[in-house]
Amino acid sequence: MTLAPIEVVRREAVVPVPAYDPDARTPVGVWLKANLFRSVGQSLLTLAVAAVLLRILWFVLDWGVFNAVFYTTDPDVCRAATGACWAVVVEKHRPMLFGLYPYDEHWRLVLMMAIYLATVVLSLWPRCWNLRFLVPLWTGAVLSIGILMFGGVFGLPYVPTSEWGGLPLTMLLFTGTVLIGMPVAVLLALGRRAPLPVARGVSVVFIESLRGVPLITILFVAVNVFPLFLPAGVEVNKLLRITVGIAIFFACYQAEVIRGGLQAIPRGQYEAATSLSLTYWQTTRRIILPQALRISLPAITNHIIAAMKNTSFVIIIGLFDILTATTAVMQDPLWRRFYIEAYLFVAAVYLFFGYALSRYARQVEKWIASGRI
Amino acid sequence: MTHSAQIEPTGAPVIQMRDVSKWFGQFQVLHEVDLDVGKGERVVVCGPSGSGKSTLIRCINRLEVHQSGQIVVNGLELSDNVKNIEKIRRNIGMVFQNFNLFPHLTVLENLTLGPMLTRHMKKAAAEELAMHFLHKVRIPEQAQKYPLQLSGGQQQRVAIARSLCMEPEIMLFDEPTSALDPEMIKEVLDTMIELAESGMTMIVVTHEMGFARTVADKVVFMADGRKVEAAPPEEFFGNPREHRTRAFLDQILKH
Ligand SMILES: Nc1ncnc2c1ncn2[C@@H]1O[C@H](COP(=O)(O)OP(=O)(O)OP(=O)(O)O)[C@@H](O)[C@H]1O
Numbered sequence: 001m002t003l004a005p006i007e008v009v010r011r012e013a014v015v016p017v018p019a020y021d022p023d024a025r026t027p028v029g030v031w032l033k034a035n036l037f038r039s040v041g042q043s044l045l046t047l048a049v050a051a052v053l054l055r056i057l058w059f060v061l062d063w064g065v066f067n068a069v070f071y072t073t074d075p076d077v078c079r080a081a082t083g084a085c086w087a088v089v090v091e092k093h094r095p096m097l098f099g100l101y102p103y104d105e106h107w108r109l110v111l112m113m114a115i116y117l118a119t120v121v122l123s124l125w126p127r128c129w130n131l132r133f134l135v136p137l138w139t140g141a142v143l144s145i146g147i148l149m150f151g152g153v154f155g156l157p158y159v160p161t162s163e164w165g166g167l168p169l170t171m172l173l174f175t176g177t178v179l180i181g182m183p184v185a186v187l188l189a190l191g192r193r194a195p196l197p198v199a200r201g202v203s204v205v206f207i208e209s210l211r212g213v214p215l216i217t218i219l220f221v222a223v224n225v226f227p228l229f230l231p232a233g234v235e236v237n238k239l240l241r242i243t244v245g246i247a248i249f250f251a252c253y254q255a256e257v258i259r260g261g262l263q264a265i266p267r268g269q270y271e272a273a274t275s276l277s278l279t280y281w282q283t284t285r286r287i288i289l290p291q292a293l294r295i296s297l298p299a300i301t302n303h304i305i306a307a308m309k310n311t312s313f314v315i316i317i318g319l320f321d322i323l324t325a326t327t328a329v330m331q332d333p334l335w336r337r338f339y340i341e342a343y344l345f346v347a348a349v350y351l352f353f354g355y356a357l358s359r360y361a362r363q364v365e366k367w368i369a370s371g372r373i
Numbered sequence: 374m375t376h377s378a379q380i381e382p383t384g385a386p387v388i389q390m391r392d393v394s395k396w397f398g399q400f401q402v403l404h405e406v407d408l409d410v411g412k413g414e415r416v417v418v419c420g421p422s423g424s425g426k427s428t429l430i431r432c433i434n435r436l437e438v439h440q441s442g443q444i445v446v447n448g449l450e451l452s453d454n455v456k457n458i459e460k461i462r463r464n465i466g467m468v469f470q471n472f473n474l475f476p477h478l479t480v481l482e483n484l485t486l487g488p489m490l491t492r493h494m495k496k497a498a499a500e501e502l503a504m505h506f507l508h509k510v511r512i513p514e515q516a517q518k519y520p521l522q523l524s525g526g527q528q529q530r531v532a533i534a535r536s537l538c539m540e541p542e543i544m545l546f547d548e549p550t551s552a553l554d555p556e557m558i559k560e561v562l563d564t565m566i567e568l569a570e571s572g573m574t575m576i577v578v579t580h581e582m583g584f585a586r587t588v589a590d591k592v593v594f595m596a597d598g599r600k601v602e603a604a605p606p607e608e609f610f611g612n613p614r615e616h617r618t619r620a621f622l623d624q625i626l627k628h
């Protein structure tokens with residue numbers, strides 16, 4: 001059988017597009033022509049979009065920089081200006097960052113954040129990944145942060161958790177969520193595929209029932225319903241209850257992500273482990289989980305970043321995380337009209353941490369690809 | 374059990390299978406298979422695709438569970454008794470068609486994992502053992518690489534070394550060369566021949582008839598889940614009794 005020759009009809013001039021190579025540097029002119037000015041229509045579109053972008057940029061600069069007030073203690077100066085009032089951030093940064101925590105004790109929070117950030121940064125670095133270093137590090141960090149936050153010893157005034165707030169609270173909630181949530185997530189994911197029917201049943205019911213309700217409901221239960229089940233006289237700290245609530249919600253989503261990774265592990269890996277007489281837990285810990293977690297890392301990161309933002313739900317127990325604290329601060333009648341600037345500042349703080357997390361996750365993926373971890 | 378031919382648990386063969394049957398759901402994969410393998414014996418299993426060869430040898434280390442009949446390894450019967458299963462598995466190494474190396478571990482780590490976790494060897498001793506077997510399979514220089522950085526033939530030799538690090542008495546091979554390019558088949562077969570010469574008890578599922586001819590003490594032909602014929606290689610290739618065997622050999626030796 002002979003096929004008719006295929007007729008190739010070229011409707012437009014073909015601009016040669018070099019083979020895709022993310023690291024290659026093409027000359028700017030070539031790149032522009034290939035990507036932005038391939039045809040008349042496309043060129044017009046490019047110009048139109050550029051015009052809009054320039055207009056926005058001009059507005060941002062005009063409002064945010066040229067006509068902005070960066071420093072003043074007098075709100076009337078801001079009111080007179082046509083640009084942004086960044087002075088509100090300068091003026092109110094302490095209640096925004098530290099919430100209701102006693103004003104004179106704010107230095108303790110600064111110190112706490114320094115210890116916290118140092119601990120986290122060290123722990124994220126593969127060279128530090130051995131228990132002989134991490135256990136003392138975290139023990140020291142938890143103790144010193146506990147002492148700083150609560151006080152009551154060494155002449156530090158006692159500060160109850162109901163007065164904690166701002167960025168330190170956001171950090172603690174987030175860390176607690178991940179540290180409690182990740183192990184629970186792994187157990188739930190394993191449980192869902194476990195050989196034991198009981199473990200499977202428990203995991204499925206747990207995941208499906210908690211995933212199906214809004215986070216706010218879980219927090220409501222943790223705050224208002226859970227205490228009813230405790231014997232009289234027993235009290236569990238509200239902050240702890242809400243952390244566990246957020247953590248469990250986080251774990252249910254994360255478990256499904258990890259399960260996806262588990263499903264991607266070929267059966268042969270289990271069989272090889274079995275033929276080496278490894279036990280279920282040895283196989284899981286040494287063979288299956290390391291691979292499954294690597295596979296699901298991008299999705300895991302996704303949920304971790306979401307968890308960071310979910311910490312703002314503490315508003316429902318009257319705690320003032322950085323977002324709620326800002327809302328409260330902006331009730332001040334003198335400064336309230338500059339709430340946009342204040343929220344932009346909070347957004348920048350979230351963005352900073354969120355971006356740092358995703359950069360770190362990218363780095364981890366690179367380490368994995370290069371076999372370093 | 375109601376079988377007439379009960380196995381004496383003290384018999385000489387290291388592996389005894391009696392009337393072993395297995396079903397996947399409604400589908401019977403193994404039909405009353407009998408097989409005895411003596412110490413140091415080399416058995417090659419062949420047969421058409423889907424005839425149950427893999428299932429047969431996977432029953433021996435209980436990667437698959439047989440539903441009737443008896444399997445006795447070194448005098449221990451395979452049943453739901455977990456202790457027995459563990460003891461039996463420790464004596465059996467298995468090599469798979471797709472190598473099944475652990476991709477996130479280096480070659481050396483692949484080899485030391487089993488000895489350290491199940492035989493409680495110290496790291497240094499396990500590494501020494503691993504290097505010994507890497508020398509045996511002739512790739513000591515690849516110890517620090519990751520499996521995916523090796524050729525198929527090298528990976529399969531690592532897999533063989535990994536099994537040997539458990540110092541088993543019996544080795545099972547499930548089509549160890551079928552996933553390899555022709556030029557790599559020889560290096561793996563050579564390794565297996567050396568292993569056979571060292572006196573290892575081996576059951577090898579393979580279509581490499583040259584290997585069967587030179588190495589095997591016994592060739593078993595399976596079809597439709599039944600053991601059709603079992604004979605020493607001269608007899609098996611020279612004068613097959615069953616016409617199904619002949620048809621299979623005609624087909625496979627044509628190439
Ligand atoms: N886990 C399973 N579930 C259901 N059926 C299966 C399963 N494993 C194997 N089978 C079926 O059992 C039969 C025997 O399979 P087996 O893998 O033992 O054959 P084989 O002789 O090794 O074939 P091949 O040469 O293709 O490897 C086949 O029909 C196969 O489809």
Ligand SMILES: [Mg+2]
Pocket residue numbers: 426427428547548
């Ligand atoms: Mg097979």
